[in-house]
Amino acid sequence: MKVYKFGGTSVGSAERIKTLPKLIADDQPKIVVLSAMSGTTNFLVEIATLLYQNKSEEAATAIKNLEDKYAKVVRELFSKPEFAKEALRKLKENFDTLKSFQPTNFTAKEERVILAQGELMSTMLENLYLNETGVQSILLPALSFMRKDLNDEPDLYFIREVLKREIERHPTCKLFITQGYICRSYQGDIDNLKRGGSDYSASLIGAAINAEEVQIWTDIDGFHNNDPRIVEKTHSISKLSFDEASELAYFGAKILHPTCVIPVQEANIPLYIKNTMDPKAYGTRISSEADGVGIIKAVAAKDNITAVKIKSGRMLLAYGFIRKIFEVFEDYRTSIDMITTSEVAVSLTIDDTGNLQKIITELTNFGTVEVDKDMTIISVVGNRISENKGAAANIFGALSEIPIRMISFGGSRHNISLLIHSDYKKATLEALNRKLF
Ligand code: ADP
Ligand code: ASP
Ligand code: MG
Numbered sequence: 001m002k003v004y005k006f007g008g009t010s011v012g013s014a015e016r017i018k019t020l021p022k023l024i025a026d027d028q029p030k031i032v033v034l035s036a037m038s039g040t041t042n043f044l045v046e047i048a049t050l051l052y053q054n055k056s057e058e059a060a061t062a063i064k065n066l067e068d069k070y071a072k073v074v075r076e077l078f079s080k081p082e083f084a085k086e087a088l089r090k091l092k093e094n095f096d097t098l099k100s101f102q103p104t105n106f107t108a109k110e111e112r113v114i115l116a117q118g119e120l121m122s123t124m125l126e127n128l129y130l131n132e133t134g135v136q137s138i139l140l141p142a143l144s145f146m147r148k149d150l151n152d153e154p155d156l157y158f159i160r161e162v163l164k165r166e167i168e169r170h171p172t173c174k175l176f177i178t179q180g181y182i183c184r185s186y187q188g189d190i191d192n193l194k195r196g197g198s199d200y201s202a203s204l205i206g207a208a209i210n211a212e213e214v215q216i217w218t219d220i221d222g223f224h225n226n227d228p229r230i231v232e233k234t235h236s237i238s239k240l241s242f243d244e245a246s247e248l249a250y251f252g253a254k255i256l257h258p259t260c261v262i263p264v265q266e267a268n269i270p271l272y273i274k275n276t277m278d279p280k281a282y283g284t285r286i287s288s289e290a291d292g293v294g295i296i297k298a299v300a301a302k303d304n305i306t307a308v309k310i311k312s313g314r315m316l317l318a319y320g321f322i323r324k325i326f327e328v329f330e331d332y333r334t335s336i337d338m339i340t341t342s343e344v345a346v347s348l349t350i351d352d353t354g355n356l357q358k359i360i361t362e363l364t365n366f367g368t369v370e371v372d373k374d375m376t377i378i379s380v381v382g383n384r385i386s387e388n389k390g391a392a393a394n395i396f397g398a399l400s401e402i403p404i405r406m407i408s409f410g411g412s413r414h415n416i417s418l419l420i421h422s423d424y425k426k427a428t429l430e431a432l433n434r435k436l437f
Pocket of ligand 1: 006008009035196217218219220222224227228252253255
């Protein structure tokens with residue numbers, strides 16, 4: 001079995017929903033994972049924000065606008081009245097859910113129910129459209145099998161067992177449609193895999209069913225060597241190793257969810273990136289094959305990074321100091337991305353600032369604390385890049401005009417990372433593009 005994932009633009013209009021079946025037309029068994037129609041999740045975030053702000057009238061207007069948009073999609077999508085009627089009946093359930101929330105007692109739990117509606121609607125529409133055109137497909141409810149464990153991580157054992165049972169209930173079915181992004185928490189509440197999480201859903205499903213391959217269909221012809229939204233003249237990379245793709249995704253390449261490579265890497269299942277707008281283009285193959293030792297493959301940037309520096313004379317020749325500092329971050333479940341040390345200071349970066357104030361208060365017990373916000377990690381990635389003698393010289397040669405706050409070399413064999421202020425991000429990515437590719 002293969003797993004296909006289509007992102008927001010790939011289901012972004014009635015036209016796209018009608019085109020999608022052509023991309024999966026062969027007779028091979030498959031599970032198709034869909035995102036919400038493009039723009040919908042952002043719209044749902046806005047609705048939730050209005051409810052948090054106690055603006056129930058504005059929220060009601062926003063919901064009405066979204067409802068009108070979906071009614072138009074239904075008019076354009078279906079030609080048989082009974083299918084259009086069924087789609088509207090189902091959408092009414094989603095919109096009744098959205099309308100049921102009030103600002104009083106609106107919490108993250110209610111917000112997550114709102115955010116789940118996008119994928120529930122897109123999969124319902126695509127499945128109904130397939131059925132209207134005579135294609136037999138089954139809608140698998142992700143909320144029945146996609147679940148997180150006590151540590152808020154996907155519970156692969158549960159996913160595998162329940163998904164297997166769900167699939168076995170339909171022995172003759174060759175085409176399953178399911179929702180990306182949404183899942184249940186350990187407690188059974190509606191939850192999600194964070195923004196961009198449909199990629200992660202697809203790779204988890206791939207690992208759970210031991211798929212032949214996982215294909216991520218998006219709006220670009222593969223993984224590019226630099227961020228095409230910022231830099232001109234980027235190109236698609238035909239082959240990446242799991243390690244390379246994993247570093248790039250984690251360090252900000254928006255094309256893949258930060259942790260989506262891990263499940264397929266562990267199960268050794270190749271991951272393809274394909275372009276919905278240009279299905280014949282080769283795209284990118286991500287697999288265990290690692291080639292081009294030392295060759296720089298790509299650059300990525302991760303924004304909204306906060307750097308924390310702890311300075312203390314007590315660190316001099318002391319042991320156990322760094323452990324104590326790390327324990328503070330551990331206590332607040334805040335993960336650290338980059339670290340540099342000197343004899344009297346430690347600098348590190350985090351991207352989750354939810355507990356920053358409490359962390360700072362505790363860290364002041366160890367020394368003076370300085371915090372720099374609005375930082376960006378720039379990562380230069382390539383298979384065993386640390387063995388390329390000229391790589392560092394080339395990178396720093398390109399960045400002679402850029403103030404660099406931190407450098408990380410040798411932590412991973414495949415990655416050289418720099419921390420800069422976000423104001424210099426564009427200039428840094430452009431300079432690296434000119435020099436490295
Ligand atoms: P989808 O909705 O299909 O999940 P995304 O918007 O999440 O699509 O991801 C695709 C987008 O990622 C591309 O349109 C591109 O602008 C952006 N992107 C950022 N970095 C890269 C990169 N290194 N390679 C390709 N695309 C990238
Ligand atoms: N719809 C979700 C989002 O916009 C998940 C995804 O598209 O991958 O973040
Ligand atoms: Mg995405």
